[in-house]
Amino acid sequence: MEQLNGLVVENLSKTFYSSEGYFTAVEDVSFTLNDGEFLVILGPGRSGKTVLLNMIVGIEEKTGGRILYNGKEKTGIHPDFGMVFQSLSLMPFKTVMENVELPLKLRGVSKKERRKTAQHYIELVGLNGFEKSYPHELSGGMKQRVGIARAYTANPKVLIMDEPFGQLDAQTRYAMQNEILRIWEAERRTVIFVTNNIEEACYLGDRIILLSDCPAKVKAVYPIDLPRPRNMVAQEFLRIRTTISDNTDLAI
Numbered sequence: 320m321e322q323l324n325g326l327v328v329e330n331l332s333k334t335f336y337s338s339e340g341y342f343t344a345v346e347d348v349s350f351t352l353n354d355g356e357f358l359v360i361l362g363p364g365r366s367g368k369t370v371l372l373n374m375i376v377g378i379e380e381k382t383g384g385r386i387l388y389n390g391k392e393k394t395g396i397h398p399d400f401g402m403v404f405q406s407l408s409l410m411p412f413k414t415v416m417e418n419v420e421l422p423l424k425l426r427g428v429s430k431k432e433r434r435k436t437a438q439h440y441i442e443l444v445g446l447n448g449f450e451k452s453y454p455h456e457l458s459g460g461m462k463q464r465v466g467i468a469r470a471y472t473a474n475p476k477v478l479i480m481d482e483p484f485g486q487l488d489a490q491t492r493y494a495m496q497n498e499i500l501r502i503w504e505a506e507r508r509t510v511i512f513v514t515n516n517i518e519e520a521c522y523l524g525d526r527i528i529l530l531s532d533c534p535a536k537v538k539a540v541y542p543i544d545l546p547r548p549r550n551m552v553a554q555e556f557l558r559i560r561t562t563i564s565d566n567t568d569l570a571i
Contacts, residue, residue, distance in 0.1 A: 325389065325509075326352035326375075326477060332383030333370050344370040346534040347384070352477070352511065353525075357503055360513045361520040362530030363568055368513045369405070371535055372481050375511070376402050401475030403466050403483045409454045415441065415465055416450040422473035433472075440468040443502055460491040467502065479511045484519070496522055500547065517567070521560050522549050532568035539566055 333345040344367040352358055362368045373379035375386060377396040386393040409418050416434070419441055423433035441450060444464040454462055463483055470478055480499075484492045496519060503510055514520050520527050527541040541563060549556055 325354055326393075327387040328352075328375065328384070329387065330384035331371065331374060331381055331386065333367070333374060333379065334382045343534040345374070346536050348530075348535060348537055349384075350528055350537065350540070352509060355507050355509055357500075357510045357512065357523060357525045359520040359524030359527045360511060360530060361517065361527050361563070362513075362515060362535060363532050364515050366515075366530055366533045366568075367535030368515075368530060369481055371530075372402070372479055372511070372513055376400050376479055398473075399476040401470040401473050401478050403470045403478070403480040405482050405485060409462060409465055409469075411454050414451050414453055415446060415457075418454070418465055419468045419472050421469060437468070437472055440471045443471070443505060444468045445498065458491070459487050460495055463487070463495055464498070467499070471502075471506065471508075475508065477509045477511065479513075481513050482515065483512075485514075492519075497548075499523070504547075517560055517563050518551060521545075521556060521563070522551060527563065529563060529566060538568075539563075 328348060328350050331345060331348045332343070334341050334343045348371060360368055360371070370379060374381045377393070377400065388397060388399070410421070413421070416437055420433040420437035423436060428436075438450070441447060444467055446461065446464050446468065449457070449461065454465070457465070466483070483499075484495050487495060499512075500523065512523055514523075521543060524543050527543060528537055529539045529541065530536065531538045541559065543559065545553075545555060545559070
């Protein structure tokens with residue numbers, strides 16, 4: 320695979336070793352990420368998706384392959400990459416504003432500047448008026464918005480989201496899908512979004528990379544050319560959904 324500007328994942332693998340043997344979670348995964356793309360990685364539960372993301376972000380060491388970023392091999396954590404985890408890990412003793420501005424505070428940005436930036440993203444995610452609220456006062460969907468705002472405040476060029484809506488009820492999940500598309504269209508950052516939900520993948524993605532059951536391998540890649548907003552009961556949407564569903568290793 321030739322070196323391209325942007326992100327190139329090349330034959331990436333991860334094997335865990337212990338005194339009892341070894342376990343391979345990710346095997347020979349390759350793909351490129353286009354600038355401004357909303358890329359969805361879809362796979363069964365416990366298929367190695369999170370391990371793959373952790374290697375891309377730089378918080379997990381790879382055992383094979385390489386990651387290229389802007390033509391150079393990427394090792395460790397890079398400031399251009401941000402992540403929204405399954406578990407948001409909001410600081411319970413900090414307000415919405417304090418949680419969102421935290422990445423800038425850690426960088427030593429002045430209070431005035433970080434408050435201005437944090438306020439912009441609080442408003443972008445629809446939490447204007449909740450700046451002084453604490454996490455325990457927020458709904459699940461609102462907490463997710465805080466986590467997204469906090470990730471955006473760090474100004475990543477590539478935002479990686481690890482099943483961020485998996486713990487939400489169906490109605491809130493659908494609302495958050497629309498919200499993340501609205502935010503993405505406003506900011507046009509490059510996104511890698513991981514899910515085990517086929518319908519969610521088809522609704523959000525410009526392109527879907529379908530992974531196999533563990534160890535995770537690339538089974539297929541599906542460009543999704545449907546215009547937005549997408550109709551989940553439209554004939555073409557259902558056709559794509561069925562095609563992907565028929566090619567999955569497990570019922571997702």
